[in-house]
Amino acid sequence: MGDSSIPDWMKQWQALSQQSLNAWSDAARGATPGGAGMPGAGFEQWARAFTPAAAAGPAGTVDRLVDGAKAYVAFMQSLIAAGANAPNGIPSWSDALRQAFAAPGGNALFEHPLAQMWKGAPNGGFAGMPNPFGAMPPPADLGDMKSWLKLPAFGFLREHQEHQQKGAVAFVEYQEQVARYNAQMLEAARRGFELFEGKLAEREQPGRQIESLRALYDLWVDAAEEAYAEIALSREFQEIYGELTNAQMRLRAQIQQEVERLSVDLGMPTRSELNSIGERLQALRREVRAQRGGDALIDEIAGLRGEFEALKAAVKSSRAPVTREVPARTVIVEPVVAKSEKARHAKARKTPAPAKATPPVRAKRRAKAERAERAVAAVAPGNFASRIAKFADASLGSGRRKERPPADKADAGKRKKKKR
């Protein structure tokens, strides 16, 4: 094909493509001192140049950025290249897209940069722990291998052999589930392209057409996510995902058991032992808390403390001198007097005293005292003593409480006396 067959815009395209490669190389040279700047390798060099800077930001961001940008640029380049190779010089974007995605179906779909993540999908989610056997190719005939691995073991080391066989079976079963999961992901990719074509068809009217590569990419993402959601929300996926996760865990458990056996042989502490200690420790903490009365009692104490503080504050704010002069504890104290003297006092009390006019200062004090009592009653309307008793019940138990009634009774009697 001679130069005359190439339209002008195509020549410009080729010139710009060369400019693109040069730009990559320039960027790479600028980023990497002494970088060779090989065409096509610019991105890799550029990415490597980020390595020291990666520590400045959150780990992985630069890698993510580079990976995402690489995929996107690859997407753009594949479309541009497909357009450039259009036979009649007019780019057919739909054909270019099909080529770019190798769609519909086929393994090439998985090889496209944008579809690469589907391949990595088994490493995502609950099912996706780092796979210790990730680098190993799956056996060709898993079913056949399983039957061999289930052969009975004999002799002195039969237990060891059996464990190893179980581990190998767990691995084979895990690979089976990975294959099922991959099939789901491939289906998601295929369905994604179907939806993508549908979304493109909706954009045929003038004014709704896609005018940039970015808009095209965003549309593809919408379609891909929609397709993935269809699959990921299905009952079939639920079953496959669960089985994959469980297979992964069985495999890990087998590996852990082998490590434990080895640790025991070497006299090392094992995960089981640590778990056992941790479990006992937490149980002990709960027991201690329960013996201290549990959270309910602690709540009760805290509540009573709060109530007590409120009462103190109320009494203080009333500024009643009576409450300061006659605090509750003073009620307990009774002066020791001789019997004869007591009788004399009692006689004196029986004799009615002549009526006296209440001095104004004393009346004022009494009024203040009454106000203070009302304030106290407002804060804890008559239930303080009962809550204290409840608290004592809970904290001391009825047996111990029984040992203390005399003191309580004495207190009550003394309070009565004081009132009189």
Place this chain on the structure above:
Amino acid sequence: MGPIKIEPTKALDEALTTQRKLAVALDTLRKVDDVDFGVTAKEEIYREDKLVVYRFRGDRPPTAKVPILIVYALVNRPYMVDLQDDKSLVKNLLARGEDVYLIDWGYPDGADRWLTLDDYINGYIARSVDAVARRARVKKINLLGICQGGAFSLCFAAMHPHKVQNLITMVTPVDFQTPENMLSNWVQRMDVDLFVDTLGNVPADLMNLCYLMLKPVRLNQQKYIGLVDILDDKVEMENFLRMEKWIFDSPDQAGEAFRQFIKDFYQGNKLVKGGLRIGEREVSLANITMPVLNVFAEQDHLVPPSASRVLGEHVGTKDYTQIAFRGGHIGIYVSGRAQREVPSAIHDWLAQRAGP
């Protein structure tokens, strides 16, 4: 007329622009400062094991008499509610006179593997609530639960209604088995006993991978391609990196609590079906008789709106309000609209229920 109308020269120009921006990014990324977070001053008021309860300090003393305690999820760090100066639920609540406290769960390690939901809800949360109540000299406080923390708050309020004045739930799953719930679909056939017995604590990286796989192309690729647009903007890059840090700064999950959460909430859906027991207590949402405000996000891919909006059908209160926010699971805290709408909605709702 085809659906694609891309001028070849424009396409190439677009590719070159992308490349140039990537080249500039090297310079921008080297200049960005270390990202920090948690902008509001705070003081520690209670500590137990790895848990710390903080009280935030605003520019002026709070006017609200009843404090708010924020109960965040275990699966992410709680500084999302105070991410940066112009994206802070906490700061906006303080500015409106609220008295705001927060539970920081810390990072569980192997010693916490046996913590149960009872330890978390009737233990840690209960004692945190008491600490806040003592500090504020009140008997009841307002509880604001977020996501999984919202589910915990529902349980707490149902078991200890006498300690909760008002309950606010944000992006909180209630019905764990609605059709749009992808996470729920994935765990239904999972053998959780085998899972936890094998892993012990559930690694944070595993949880993050799981969340990323909810929208794999958007979260693993498109987001970073969108980053190209802001590569030459230092401030925007710092904002992006701050968010990126939050997303992946995740604690491991205590094994036993995880086991119970998946079994009873996701697989058993007991919060709405009944039969949920936390420790020795039964949880019935009908016991939630205090006023309830339920805020959920209409575009939430983690907790679909359908999972949240059923709350009103199950709680016992006659004073139930729900707000559907236009945004996603994260946007409800950090978007511009969220800053305008969410704190004022919470404050106004609380103010209407404040005593004389």
